Amino acid sequence: MRKKLLLGNWKMNKTPAEAREFCEKAGEVVSFAKAHDVDLGVAPTYVCLQTVLENAPEGLIVSAQNCNEHDHGAYTGEVSIPMLDAVGIKWCIIGHSERRGYYGETSEACNAKIKALLAAGMTPVYCCGESLETYEKGETKAFVAEQIRTGFAGLTPEEAAKVVIAYEPIWAIGTGKSATKQTAEDTIGFIRRTLRESFGHIAADIRILYGGSVKPANIAEYMSEEDIDGALVGGASLDPDSYKALVENLVK
Numbered sequence: 286m287r288k289k290l291l292l293g294n295w296k297m298n299k300t301p302a303e304a305r306e307f308c309e310k311a312g313e314v315v316s317f318a319k320a321h322d323v324d325l326g327v328a329p330t331y332v333c334l335q336t337v338l339e340n341a342p343e344g345l346i347v348s349a350q351n352c353n354e355h356d357h358g359a360y361t362g363e364v365s366i367p368m369l370d371a372v373g374i375k376w377c378i379i380g381h382s383e384r385r386g387y388y389g390e391t392s393e394a395c396n397a398k399i400k401a402l403l404a405a406g407m408t409p410v411y412c413c414g415e416s417l418e419t420y421e422k423g424e425t426k427a428f429v430a431e432q433i434r435t436g437f438a439g440l441t442p443e444e445a446a447k448v449v450i451a452y453e454p455i456w457a458i459g460t461g462k463s464a465t466k467q468t469a470e471d472t473i474g475f476i477r478r479t480l481r482e483s484f485g486h487i488a489a490d491i492r493i494l495y496g497g498s499v500k501p502a503n504i505a506e507y508m509s510e511e512d513i514d515g516a517l518v519g520g521a522s523l524d525p526d527s528y529k530a531l532v533e534n535l536v537k
């Protein structure tokens with residue numbers, strides 16, 4: 286049985302003071318998630334990680350939004366996995382479409398990061414998803430399959446089972462145009478079949494989230510689909526009341 290997961294991606298939002306304020310209001314939602322057997326987390330910016338770790342109610346997953354695959358060295362502006370580990374971070378988003386689009390991150394680079402995170406005993410949340418152009422050409426599946434194969438290259442089935450995937454069609458991110466639950470399930474089911482080709486029955490254990498304009502009003506629809514195990518949420522995860530409503534509606 287795959288445990289449901291809701292992860293709030295704060296992107297480049299919130300100062301440490303604002304992050305602390307969020308944490309102070311998160312007690313109830315974290316208890317609610319625990320009581321309903323849902324994994325719940327947030328991904329703050331690097332500068333807010335420690336604040337959230339220190340102020341969040343116990344049980345809230347705190348994830349980084351990116352990492353570098355090298356342990357240390359001349360990589361200005363980067364943060365390494367041992368550094369994240371040293372402050373107590375065990376999760377990291379990899380390959381978000383904004384990192385791919387604005388900073389040229391490739392699936393090969395994501396593969397190196399995923400391997401380094403797994404070697405450090407951490408959980409990667411690997412993002413994939415197609416552009417509007419690819420979607421309109423009907424090439425979503427071929428595109429996403431390539432992202433999955435490259436991102437997971439060289440992993441053993443046991444390692445693959447530790448990765449969380451987030452399928453986020455780029456045309457649905459921050460646009461208010463969420464994918465229908467059928468479109469999301471169609472692609473996510475396909476991702477699971479693609480994983481089965483490489484990793485066999487363990488594909489049934491891999492959690493796959495949907496992301497892209499998920500709101501309290503539409504999250505329940507996605508959760509009713511067989512292969513969708515939760516959501517990666519940007520905009521609607523920033524406000525504590527909206528975040529709470531997401532979790533409440535996820536379990537409905």
Ligand code: PGA
Pocket residue numbers: 294453457458459460461496497498499517518519520521
């Ligand atoms: P959104 O972002 O919920 O604001 O569409 C999702 C994401 O980019 O992870």
